Amino acid sequence: MAEMKQQVKEEELEGGSGGKVELTPEERKAEQERIVKRISVELSIPLTKVKAAVSLLDEGNTIPFIARYRKEMTGELDENDLRSIEDKLQYMRGLETRKREVIRLIAEQGKLTDELQAAIEASVKLQEIEDLYRPYRQKRKTRASVAKERGLEPLAAWLLSQPRQGEPLREAERYVDADKGVTTAEEALQGAMDIIAEGIADDAKIRAWVRRHTFEQGVVRTEAKDAKQETVYEMYYAYQEPVKKLPPHRTLAINRAEREDVLRVALDVPNERIHDYIDRQIVRGGTTAPIRDLLVQTIEDAYKRLIAPSIEREVRGELTEKAEEHAIGIFSANLRNLLLQPPVRGHVVLSVDPAFRTGCKLAVVDETGKLLDVAVCYPTAPHNKVAEAEKLIGGLIDKHGAELIVIGNGTASRETEQFIATLISKRKAAGADQERELKYIIVNEAGASVYSASKLAQSEFPSLDVAERSAVSIARRLQDPLAELVKIEPKAIGVGQYQHDVSQKRLEESLSGVVESAVNHVGVDVNTASPSLLSYVAGINATTSKNIVKYREENGKFNDRKALQSVPRLGAKTYEQCIGFIRVLESPNPLDRTPIHPESYGVVDKLCKELGLKLAELGSEAFRAALEAVDTEDVAPKLGVGVPTLRDILDSLLRPGRDPREELPPPIFHTEVLDIDDLKAGMELHGTVRNVIDFGAFVDIGIKNDGLVHISQMSTKFIKHPMDVVSVGDTVTVWVLSVDTKKGRVSLTMRKPD
Incomplete structure (x- = not known):
């Protein structure tokens, strides 16, 4: 697409875009049919599915909505297929527009032959069109x-x-x-x-x-x-x-x-x-x-x-x-896996944003992410005020009942980790944390500084300085990674390779799609969500998300999904697209807490009557048992609904209030620190995958620098790419291959040594 836009731009500079070629309805229909057929062939997706997807996209439906709520129409195409179709559709429509422009420009020179026109019309790539047009393009002096x-x-x-x-x-x-x-x-x-x-x-x-x-x-x-x-x-x-x-x-x-x-x-x-x-x-x-x-x-x-x-x-x-x-x-794949990391809920968290000269910024947040306290200490060089820092942090732990300590992985991270591990050990020896086991974890703080200096952070915490806001963000990343990371420009979250060397516009478009997909996969509590989080819900833009929050602040919490229809500039189409991904936990209607779209509430009523159930019993063993016994192929026609939709409805009713992220393994917490000098070849360790790249994966094993598992060390079988084996956030068992203490590098293997 970028190449196409550049060619069109060059044509405009030549002064050749003044006579845009308009199509008749019959010509446009024929062009649409050609494009749909080509997309079907190139993507190996049945023609009927492509045709339905294109029609839904042209009607203004979002990809998350189509993938979730229009499965019967598209034959259950997933988001990846739909995005591929959307990209191809955009490219091919641009291609057809370019063909018409080139034919017009050559015709205006009186040089268009039937053979040349046929060759242009038969082209399937932009490069082919430009090669044919090259002899007729207005050139600079040669x-x-x-x-x-x-x-x-x-x-x-x-x-x-x-x-x-x-x-x-x-x-x-x-x-x-x-x-x-x-x-x-x-x-x-x-x-x-x-x-x-x-x-x-x-x-x-x-x-x-x-x-x-x-x-x-x-x-x-x-x-x-x-x-x-x-x-x-x-x-x-x-x-x-x-x-x-x-x-x-x-x-x-x-x-x-x-x-x-x-x-x-x-x-x-x-x-x-x-x-x-x-x-x-x-x-x-x-x-x-x-x-x-x-x-x-x-x-x-x-x-x-x-x-x-x-x-x-x-x-x-x-x-x-x-x-x-x-x-x-x-x-994009790494970002999605990072966004969908399981939340760590129900704990008071003390966060440490490490530093040397300026000191470690501290923030304590409660189980809901509400800020309770901020402070600063200086346990690292050049100050080395260890005793003072231990007293301050110990006081915050006791005052607020903190159970988890989160450390950012930036400058002075490992020095701070050593200090925290020693503090935990001392408190354990003194019997200070008998009612709870104090643990710590290191989280990726990439983008925290971007967020902390943003207008959003300033509006959330106007009285805090930049570093203190960063500490709060680090704590919340553990409690709900998705809700916190959506506040940051996606490309500032460092889980890629060469992200600064690629087309920033294309990168931004792709990553925004990933965030949108992740947010809608999980669903959003409309009464707690930030404008940043709401803006990624299908159909909702930045303006509408701010209107939702403003309405909530002025009128109190939303009592049900229907109440969103009162939000200014949230029209019928937007409501249709977004409402299935919105959760209203306070609603008296239990369906408002599920991914079931309001358009299917009638189906649920019919299902309950068919099974002799009452919706008020949702979540009970009897309700669950009745649902599990449903034969979808048999019941769907009786309810006047497709099998895929009924299958999704049953899944939502069987697990109301489910957060799909909670099915993933929890992060690894520590109580003591590991030093690179402690590592020996053959040592078995457990770690967390921090980044996946073409030649391997970087794994956090609790030392200063992440260890590298080269692609050749990931499996005893041949693999095409590391992503075939691991994803960001995975907990993996690794063995130490070699240690370079001078360069601080550790080579790891996932192949168990003989």
């Missing part, structure tokens, strides 16, 4: 355009006709004209060759072949600009790899090193076959030596000067685009 201005096109045409008789220089003398800037026959001949060279470079068939050949046979080579300079890119100082085998993370690493002026990057391609191929397209058999020699020389010039640099840019651009999409996919 050697060929200058030669054309000097009237040398007939000479170029004569050379291309490859006459069996005639001397090139003698023919060129006819075009010598000092007034036009052609002073010699040699100049005329060179101008004609420039025109031919540009024509060869603009030939769609030739460009397509050269592009394929470059992908198949090209080699990316890198070398250091200063081999003595120490950088993280040293493996690329003298490196080469075939284009078709270059993995995405290496593409992005090479691009970054090139931008930082560390590497020179070149794309080498064997050009003999390229010259031979172009020669077969241009030079006819039996062409006389003088003309043949000139054409071969022109072909070499066309490739070296015009085609090769252009194709190299295109190939590297395509490599980058694929690498960016891959990196965004990795980041």
